[in-house]
Amino acid sequence: MSNRWNTGLNWSDVTPERLWLNRRALLAGAAGAGALALAGAAEARIAAKPSPYSTDAAPNSLEDITGYNNFYEFGYDKSDPARHAGGLTIAPWSVKIDGLVDKPGDYALDDLTKGIALEERIYRFRCVEAWSMVIPWIGFPLAALLDRVGVQPGAKYVSFESLARPEEMPGVKAGLLDWPYREGLRIDEAMNPLTILATGLYGEAMPRQNGAPIRLVVPWKYGFKSAKSLVRISLTDTQPRTTWQGLQPREYGFYANVNPEVDHPRWSQASERRIGGGLFAKRVDTIKFNGYGEYVASLYAGQDLAKDY
Amino acid sequence: MDRVHALLRRVRPWMVYALGAIPAALLILRIFTGDLGIDPVKTIEHRLGEVALQLIVAGLCITPLRRLAGLNLIRFRRQIGVLAFVYAMLHFAVWIALDLQFRWAEIGADLVKRPYIVIGFLAFLMLVPLAVTSNNTSIRRLGSAAWQKLHWLTYPAAVLASVHFVWLMKAWAFEPLAYLAGIMALLALRLWWRARKGLAAAPARA
Numbered sequence: 001m002s003n004r005w006n007t008g009l010n011w012s013d014v015t016p017e018r019l020w021l022n023r024r025a026l027l028a029g030a031a032g033a034g035a036l037a038l039a040g041a042a043e044a045r046i047a048a049k050p051s052p053y054s055t056d057a058a059p060n061s062l063e064d065i066t067g068y069n070n071f072y073e074f075g076y077d078k079s080d081p082a083r084h085a086g087g088l089t090i091a092p093w094s095v096k097i098d099g100l101v102d103k104p105g106d107y108a109l110d111d112l113t114k115g116i117a118l119e120e121r122i123y124r125f126r127c128v129e130a131w132s133m134v135i136p137w138i139g140f141p142l143a144a145l146l147d148r149v150g151v152q153p154g155a156k157y158v159s160f161e162s163l164a165r166p167e168e169m170p171g172v173k174a175g176l177l178d179w180p181y182r183e184g185l186r187i188d189e190a191m192n193p194l195t196i197l198a199t200g201l202y203g204e205a206m207p208r209q210n211g212a213p214i215r216l217v218v219p220w221k222y223g224f225k226s227a228k229s230l231v232r233i234s235l236t237d238t239q240p241r242t243t244w245q246g247l248q249p250r251e252y253g254f255y256a257n258v259n260p261e262v263d264h265p266r267w268s269q270a271s272e273r274r275i276g277g278g279l280f281a282k283r284v285d286t287i288k289f290n291g292y293g294e295y296v297a298s299l300y301a302g303q304d305l306a307k308d309y
Numbered sequence: 310m311d312r313v314h315a316l317l318r319r320v321r322p323w324m325v326y327a328l329g330a331i332p333a334a335l336l337i338l339r340i341f342t343g344d345l346g347i348d349p350v351k352t353i354e355h356r357l358g359e360v361a362l363q364l365i366v367a368g369l370c371i372t373p374l375r376r377l378a379g380l381n382l383i384r385f386r387r388q389i390g391v392l393a394f395v396y397a398m399l400h401f402a403v404w405i406a407l408d409l410q411f412r413w414a415e416i417g418a419d420l421v422k423r424p425y426i427v428i429g430f431l432a433f434l435m436l437v438p439l440a441v442t443s444n445n446t447s448i449r450r451l452g453s454a455a456w457q458k459l460h461w462l463t464y465p466a467a468v469l470a471s472v473h474f475v476w477l478m479k480a481w482a483f484e485p486l487a488y489l490a491g492i493m494a495l496l497a498l499r500l501w502w503r504a505r506k507g508l509a510a511a512p513a514r515a
Contacts, residue, residue: 068347076482079346129479131348177480247480266476267423268415273408279340279349283410 046118046200048138053194053295054122059202060133060276066207068275070127071228072176073162073169074209080171081209088168088229090213099159099234102150109213113199116140116148120203121196121217126258126290128222132272137217139198143191151187151235158190159183159240160216161232177243183227184240184254185218186299194219194295197230220292222256253309257300258290262309310379317382325385329392332360333399350407357400358429362474362488364393365467369495376502387443390463394440397433397470429473435466464499467492 059065071081093109118138126132146158164180166173189195198217199206206212211228218225224244234240244252251265260270273283289296300308336353339345345352368389374380409416419426439460441447448456471492474485 064347072480076478076480078348263422266425268419270415271412273348273350275348279345279353279407281348281350283408283412 045203046138046205048118048120048200048203051119051121054120054136055124055134055291057122057124057134059122059136062202064133064276065135065201066209068133069209070129070223071171071209071211073164073171073179073181073229075171075174076176084170085208085212088165088208088212090208090229093213095214095230096232097149097234098232099236100152100155101146101235102152104149112145112214113140116144118199119196121198121219123217123219124290125217125219125223125226126272126286128224128252128256128264128269130267130269130272130286131275133275136202137196137198138200138203139196139217141193142195142197142216143193145197145233146190146235154237155235156187157236157239158185158187159232159234159236160185160227160230161234162211162227163229163231178246180231181227182240182243183216183225184242185225186239187235188299189218189296192296192299194292220258220289220296222258224252225256255300255305255308257288257296257305257309258286259288259305259309260286261288262306314381317384320385322385322388325388326392329364329388329395332356333396350403354400354403354408357396357403358474361393361396361400362470364389364396365463365470366488366491366495368393368463369467369492373495373498391440391443394436397436401430401433425473425476428469428476432466432469432473435462435469439463439466464496468496 067082068078069081070078071085074081074084091109094106095109095112096106098104118140120136120138122134122136124132125135142158160183162181162183163169164172171177172179185195196217197214198211199214201207201210206215211226211230214230215228216226216230239254242252242254244256245254258269263269269286271283272286273281275281287293336345336356339352340349368386371382371386371389374382405411405416409419420430421427439462442451442456442459451459468489471485471489475481475489478485
């Protein structure tokens with residue numbers, strides 16, 4: 001399908017970096033004390049190589065992506081994260097990696113990502129609430145990290161835990177869910193090349209409301225599987241119990257693959273509304289595995305996905 | 310209170326309708342100012358449903374206000390009820406046209422299969438005969454006793470509408486539960502009045 005919006009160009013292609021920095025320097029000069037901060041920001045643009053896994057669909061605007069979030073740690077409303085996440089402390093940040101791994105430990109974020117090449121992955125994102133977006137993530141395959149820490153043969157599942165810091169997260173403080181937020185993947189799902197840990201989007205570090213500084217992205221599953229602001233990754237031999245399973249086991253299964261044939265008990269999953277089209281945002285048919293079937297359908301050979309929902 | 314009533318006597322029905330049109334007018338205005346957020350369809354849909362529910366609650370408050378506070382707003386109950394119906398209808402229409410975008414197969418399936426949609430739809434259906442009979446001719450033709458009985462449909466409609474709100478959330482949220490609790494309290498008050506009346510009447514019959 002032709003896509004006239006996606007030229008493969010970034011803003012950085014329009015404005016040469018030297019000029020960009022110059023402009024920053026000019027502003028900085030005028031602003032005096034702000035000089036260092038601004039120069040720092042200009043250099044913060046993340047270099048990421050394009051990926052063959054990217055869709056050629058046009059990404060949603062940064063405004064859509066950063067203003068419409070389900071991140072219940074900051075409140076139920078989709079505008080709550082943008083409103084309340086600003087005060088989240090993301091540095092220093094470390095992720096505990098434990099369980100059936102050769103090299104368990106508390107890893108500082110920089111150590112986790114050191115030497116791993118970042119890629120831009122433009123993925124479709126399908127929420128269980130039947131809306132969708134296209135998001136230009138920056139990240140790296142989860143498999144690269146798992147290989148680095150050494151997965152032991154007995155490991156069958158990976159569980160993920162998000163930050164739960166009541167003093168900075170009003171939704172945690174209010175007890176909106178059973179915190180901390182937990183998610184999980186089967187080991188083959190975790191090792192699939194589509195599964196990434198994302199540290200940025202749109203060429204910049206991950207915005208706080210999108211799960212800074214590091215989050216999971218599993219594009220063929222409903223969005224809630226892609227846990228945000230990760231503080232712990234554990235390798236286990238038993239299937240981890242996820243937050244949503246704990247709340248409503250009949251409605252949210254462990255797999256949560258995007259599947260128009262298996263409805264949520266309370267609403268249909270046959271179609272989705274593309275966010276970003278304003279009043280007439282188009283409703284389109286939902287595709288099984290969110291359109292990533294060629295890469296992941298084989299993972300579920302022989303499984304009844306109506307039962308393993 | 311007499312001065313309040315004297316002031317209220319000057320309020321004409323069209324003024325109530327004009328007041329009731331303000332939330333809809335604000336929504337239309339916000340379409341043009343681009344102030345409806347990133348998903349304007351959901352904003353409009355939810356706001357229309359919310360106003361319908363608020364008007365239903367307002368209608369249920371009229372009798373308690375008269376009995377407990379001596380404030381008589383009964384003259385405006387018809388307009389409040391009709392407005393509640395109009396907002397519920399707009400809520401339903403936006404769901405069909407802008408949200409589901411006339412995908413009739415999905416709309417039909419939702420209307421019979423999804424409990425929270427079924428419940429909301431039932432509440433709306435209950436409001437239809439009430440809106441149709443919200444005129445003096447209907448009261449005369451039905452007789453006031455039968456008319457009043459028909460309009461008790463407001464009570465189940467109110468309960469179903471608030472359950473519809475509670476049930477569509479992914480988790481337990483405060484606001485919908487507050488509506489449900491408020492409506493249950495307003496209905497419980499009526500049951501209590503009836504029970505007391507029954508008790509008071511019982512010895513006389515004995």
